[in-house]
Amino acid sequence: VKGKAMLTRKIRLTIALVWSTCLGSAATVYDVRVSTAPLIGHTAGPFSLELQFNDGEGLGDANNTAVLSNVSFELGQPTGLPSVVGGVTGDLGSSVTMTDSSFFNQFIQSFNPGGTLSFRLSLSTNTDAGGVPDEFSLAILDSSGVEIPTLGPANALLIIDINSPVPAISTFPTDATQIPNAGGQPIDMAAPSVSSAAPEPASWGLLATGLTAIMMAARSRRCAK
């Protein structure tokens, strides 16, 4: 009985270890929604989705990635080909992977707006040395290639500073008093909503593998006895 209790305790400890390891190594996953309805028919269009993923350390250390997937423009759609600078691959049809392999990494994709732009963002969270975090940011550019005015730094709608395993997220609405650079009326758009999503499938797979291995090990021990 004592041996069984000890085995149970070991299994519990191992499960806890595997669980914490899985969570620690999994990317942080967010579901992001931007209400783009105010852009429909606006004279400052066509608009573009602009993403930046810049290296805090300034070296292009490539220690973090941001992956966009499940991109939906609702009734809208992307138009033309994306424009990229630095460590960016992929497209919105499948997924876009951004790596901070250069100081400046940028993805721009023009689109016809629908009611909502939504996507899943999977972000690794390795902290840079030197006190300046890698930063993921999102903005919407008007037809002149300039961000529509927001209340955020550099007219960003969303900023995520990877300064800890649980990064700081900042969202900002548009500045409803400022006329876009390309003209037309000021745009009144709410701040994006960002919610934490469940761990991505790869993480679940890792967890399931670990648990299966533990169960098999426990069973083999019982059989041996």
Add this chain to the structure above:
Amino acid sequence: MTFQSIRTLNVIVLFATACSATIVPSSDAGRLRDAADLVLVGQVTAVLDGSPTLLSNPGGTISGHPQTASILIARVLKGSHDVGATSITYFVPDVPNGFGSVAPGQFGVFFLSQLTDQVWAPADPYHFVLPALTVGPSLGGDATTAEVLAVLGSSQAAAADRTIALGALRQVSGPDMTAALRSAMASTDRQLHWSAAGALLTRGDLDALTSVRAILMASLSADDQPYVDGIGTALRGEAQNSQAVPMLVAILSSVNPEIRRGAALAIGLAGGATAISSLPGSLSDPDMLVRYYAVVGLGRATNQPDWTPSLDVFQSNEQQWLAYWKSQFPSCASDVSAQFTVSRGGFRLNNATKRYVQSVTVTRKAAGATGPFALVLDGLSANATLFGAAGTTACSSPAGSPYLIVPGAATWATGDAVSLQLEFVNPTNGGIVYTPRVLAGGPNR
């Protein structure tokens, strides 16, 4: 020889020694070695108390009793004695007066004077034993010094023994001593740590200054506070060390007034251009003694004895002296980075301005200097320039760094924060790297 006769002889010797020992002498190992007829390393195996008696000296009669300690000899360092055992008799006063004594099991270097062929007494009643290691040292040079030095440099030795060893080696220099002191500075024992740091600073050891700089800049724990005065004093030893001057200037902004006093005094003693460039900022220091040392240092550096008051004269009309020196040297801002936390966000390119934007929050974490405050970007990447910089440093080293004035009141409470948006012109999109620094005062930065 009977115990009574030993006691009698020893009392005579002790009397003669005590007559000239109205001030407790140092435990300097070299002095003890020179004073001793016999220096040996060994272990006390037993201690035997004698009958109560009186010891006469010029200050009066001291009551106490003799003790005789048996010593198992391990090594003889000076003089001659058969390897084996010996004994030493010394006087233990009822009221402690600094006289030394030993305990069974104690291992050390014993400094002895010969009374007769078989009778040994302390060469110095205050200090006649210093700690030693059971395994003989491998260091060269003087054997006595090597024994004690081995204790100081041994992480296995007790911190109390290492501290005693350090006190006995104050006059010793050289690479072995430096190595032992650095080892001692790594100790977790606060007294040993700070004593070793102070000894290294006194020797002008730049590595020590580098090592303790971060500690000196930060708020000290209550455990460390008692030792700060000693460090402040030790900093004065850096006055003639030209390599240490930049460190001393940095330490002028320590949150510890005792440290700032030591740095200000050392810079003042060093004199020259460094004093002229760095001490004006200390004229506005919240600590009166720092302000005084700044005045004295500037008077010395500019050869103006008429404007170099004594402390009591300075205190009687401080504003007069400060006003004069401030008029001579329009204030140069001082580095108060230790009193602030600068938290930096990431970078984003603003497509409208083509400038990179970075959010920075400056938070006051310790009280001290008053503003205006400036955020300085030292070592900014050559590919980037700070947009809207208020200027570049010329007065506060390092020179040539761009800075911004931090908006807000001149006096911040601890915990108050101000957020800034820094903008960088960076046409090549190269990395942007810099080290933030906070300056207080002005107008010169």
